[in-house]
Amino acid sequence: MLYRSGACPGDLICVTGTLGDAALGLEMLAEGSGVSRRNTLVRKHLDPVPRVAEARAIAGLKAATSMIDISDGLLADLGHILDQSRAGARISLPALPLSGAYRKRCRAAGRDFFREALCGGEDYELLFTIRPDCRAAVERLVRKHGTSVACIGHITGTPSELVVWDESGKPAMFAETGYSHFQV
Numbered sequence: 242m243l244y245r246s247g248a249c250p251g252d253l254i255c256v257t258g259t260l261g262d263a264a265l266g267l268e269m270l271a272e273g274s275g276v277s278r279r280n281t282l283v284r285k286h287l288d289p290v291p292r293v294a295e296a297r298a299i300a301g302l303k304a305a306t307s308m309i310d311i312s313d314g315l316l317a318d319l320g321h322i323l324d325q326s327r328a329g330a331r332i333s334l335p336a337l338p339l340s341g342a343y344r345k346r347c348r349a350a351g352r353d354f355f356r357e358a359l360c361g362g363e364d365y366e367l368l369f370t371i372r373p374d375c376r377a378a379v380e381r382l383v384r385k386h387g388t389s390v391a392c393i394g395h396i397t398g399t400p401s402e403l404v405v406w407d408e409s410g411k412p413a414m415f416a417e418t419g420y421s422h423f424q425v
């Protein structure tokens with residue numbers, strides 16, 4: 242069993258699959274533009290694939306130090322790991338795994354590429370931390386399940402610090418951190 246509380250300074254932060262697709266799919270449905278259920282982004286929202294087999298495999302490898310699924314958004318769910326591990330994190334925007342459909346939709350809408358990937362919920366991809374020496378083994382294991390894995394940053398020793406670096410190596414700021422189930 243993996244908890245949220247085991248992340249240690251120096252651990253790599255990894256995610257399976259791609260991020261933000263479900264949030265863009267929900268947005269498309271909310272627009273009511275007659276979008277097809279066959280649309281890749283809409284399907285990601287309506288029919289998420291939980292990564293149960295991958296989670297079990299990663300846990301069985303004993304390489305991961307913490308794990309959570311991304312249901313409330315990457316920043317919010319990473320925040321749970323950081324709070325419970327009493328640690329901080331640095332993540333890189335260019336390292337975020339974004340699907341072709343996600344990139345195409347963002348370009349067409351002329352919008353920020355990263356908001357939904359960082360703050361959108363319901364991706365149900367895995368967010369986990371691993372020891373750096375286990376990276377290759379984890380990547381091979383996850384690929385066996387037909388899923389990709391991306392290392393997007395690392396854990397720091399500064400409790401509750403979460404720094405997101407943009408393409409130019411500068412800290413990026415975001416007004417929101419994730420989906421809130423109880424918005425008033």
